[in-house]
Amino acid sequence: MTHEQKKEQETDRLSRQTNPMDMLQGLYLNSIEIKEVDPRKLMPKEAPGHSTADFGVPMFPLAKVLGRDPTQIADNVVEQLKAANHPWIKNAKVEGNYANIELDINIFGRDIVSQILAEGSEYGKEDVGQGRRIVIDMSSPNIAKRMSYGHLRSTIIGDSLARIYRATGHEVIRDNHIGDWGTQFGKLIEAIKLWGDEEAIINSEDPVGELQNLYVQFHDEIDKEMEQSKEDIRQRLLAGEDVKGYKDIVESLAQAVVKRKNLGRNEVDMEKVEADAIDRLATSKLEVKGREWFKKLEGGDPEARRIWQLCIDLSMKEFEKIYGILGVKFEEVLGESFYEPMLQDVMREVSESDASSISNGALVVDMQDANLGVVGEDQKLYFQQLFEILRRLGHPIGDNSTHVYFGMVSLKEGKMSTRKGRVILLKDVIDEGLSRADALLAEQEVFQENPELRADTARKVAVGALKWNDLYQGAERSIVFDWDTALNFDGESGPYVQYAAVRANTILEKAGTNIEEVKQLRVEETEEVYQSKPERELTKSLAQYSSALTEALETNGPNKITEYVYKLAKLYSQFYREVSVLRAETETQKATRLRLCVATAHVITNSLGLLGIEVPQRM
Known part of the structure; x- marks a missing residue:
């Protein structure tokens, strides 16, 4: 699809949308020759605090495209916006290089709230992905290993992206690619045969932990055998024995160092080379037995x-x-294991293609033209190379694949290590969260009387805290784990946003009404509403939900949703403190404010839903 076709497709999409910001964007689009401008440059943003306007679009990015002065462009856009005579726009004006609009908040607010109440969970959804299927490879734990806190990142980032893609019209397939194949399973089988009791493992409270302990024990024994083997080789060499293969390995390693570091032979650290040669010659009987079992498994x-x-x-x-x-x-x-039988066909395809060659006995694909960046994220380079190979083999999926990488999770002592034992188990993290949440709820009378509600709320709060702690930081950031950060119930946290939604819902009970009745409340059209600053700002924020969703989609960033909904929750808290709902001066004000509360609860719930976070009934 050409760039011109993409712009026309976007324009056509906007003409069919009912999302508030898309409609405002459409007004700007109508004021400029569409064939010359990327529609995304005309998405309105909130005007800066010093302006009396509500939304605006900078004209400077358009100046180069149109070859005109940005102020002249802004003058023309403002003139066209005024001529459109749209009921939402009270005034349009040029401020600097911006074409800004001031809303008729009375009409805009009524329309936005009515739309949210009518559409509910469907509000803000897009159809940009209609007809497209997205496969998200996520979570991917390893068999016979307990899930660590590190697995939380892949699991919840992937789940949130799946929800975001589904909300924008895509067909989504969440694929959990389990690590269930490899030589480690031969080792595990041998460990079970040597030291395991299958019945005891099956009946254990932590069967996966039992399997993992056997695997660690097996490696500990291999390490002991390897150290003993290396010591035996050293003693044989000291005794003057000609150890088979030793001299050849030393020579090969020394030549490799000379070539790699461009050194003279006399500059090579031969002590290190000889130690490396001993490492290569060392053997372990257990290692051999493990490989034999895996060969049996393959057969x-x-x-x-x-x-x-x-x-x-x-x-x-x-x-x-x-x-x-x-x-x-x-x-x-x-x-x-599902894909293992297909491997030979894939290797054959690669070997027969012009993109591959043989180098030092290995099948390689020349990547010299690929733009690769080596960074700290463990698998980013691998996926860049994989997608480039697919492109060179002529597979369209190579251009349509993206690696959404995320930073590592580490302890304060360093990166997690399965074999070293410095692993934070995901189950322990969840249990700790449930315990802390339950302790907070235990102080409230409503939960003392209803243990089922208490347990359900504790789960939603704890899981919400964990997911938020990860998602709001952005996927690319590495996280140094500690309990207080992961399970913080104050400030910019999941529970804070959940509580805003609970507040918005429970105010209806105080008013002696419910959502359906609020939807039917009669609102006098002659009376102006949403005039206070908290109401105005809250209404404007509600209108921007679809923009946050679009930005999250375009950046593969759930943190765009956390940024949006946290701001929305703060605005609602300000509204709750400063604006009287139940004691409003008129019945129309009371009705419109109750409707605003319900609309806010809907949008917060929708936003948290994109993150996989549920809203409790009580908090």
Whole structure:
């Protein structure tokens, strides 16, 4: 699709939209020759605080495209906006390089709130992805290993992106690519045979933990065998014995250092080279046994397959418990073993293509023309190379794939390590959150009388706190984990935003009404409403929900939603403090403010829903 076609498609889409900001954008589009301008440059933004306007669009980005002075462009746009005579626009004016509009908040506010009440959970949704299927590879825990706090990032970022894509019309397939294949399973089978009790593992309170402990024990024993093997080799060399292969490895390693570092032979650190050679010669009988079991597994050996499947079943049962608490579901759950039979065909396709060659016995694809950046995120380079290979092989999916990378989770001591034991288990994080949330709720009478409500609310608050703590920071940021940050119930947190929605909902009970009755409340059209600053700002924020959704989609950034809904929650808190709802001066004011509360609750709930966060009934 050409750039011109994309612009025409966007213009056509805008002509069919009813989202408030899209409609305002359409007014700006009508004031400029559309074929010359990217419509995205004309999305209205809130005017700066010193302006009396509500929204505006900078004309400077258009000056180069149109070849005209930005002030002249702004004059023309303002003239066209006034001529449109749209009921939402009270006034249009040029301020600097901006073409700004002042809203007739009485009409705008009534229309926005009415639209939200009518559309409910559908408010703000887009159809830009209609007819497109998106596969999101997410979570991907490893069989026989407990899920760590690090798995939370992939799981909830992926789930939130799935919700964002679905809200914009895409068909979404959430794929949980399980790590269920590799030599580690041969090692685990041997460990179970040596030290495991299958019945005890199955009946254990933590079967996955038992499997993981066996795997760690196996590696500890391998380390001991390797150290003993290296010591034996050193002693044999000291005794003057000609250890088979040692001299050849030393020579090969030394030549590699000379070539790689451009050194003279006498400049090579031979002590290190000789130590590396000993490392390569060292062997472990357990390592060999593990590889033998994996070879049996690959060959379909019934006993190997039985134990392997047991590990999968026990692990998936534990994973599903965590996914259930987090409210995360998948359309596909396929492990590496599912794709393993296809590997030879893929390798054949790569080897037969012009994009590949053989170098030092390895099949490689020349990536010299690819724009690659090596950064700290562990897998970013891998995915960049993968997508480039797909492009060079002529697969369209190469151009349509994106790696949404995220920063690492670390302890204050450093990066998490499965074998070192410095791992924060996701189950422990969730349990801690549930415990803290429950302790807070225990002080309130309503929860003392209703244990089921208390448990449900504790789950929603704890999970909301965990998800928010991750999503609001942005995926690319690395997180240094500590309990207080992850489970902070104050300030810019999930519970703070949840509480704003609960407040907006419970005010209806105080008014002795409900949502359906509020929708039907009669509002006098002759009386001006939403005139106070808190009402005006809250109404404007409600109108911008679809813009936040679009920005989150375009950037693959759930943090755009957290930024939006946190601001909305703050505006509602200000409104709640400063504007009387139940004791309004007139019945029309009371009705419109109750409707504004319901509309706010809807939009906060919709926003949190995009993050996978539920709103409790009480807090």
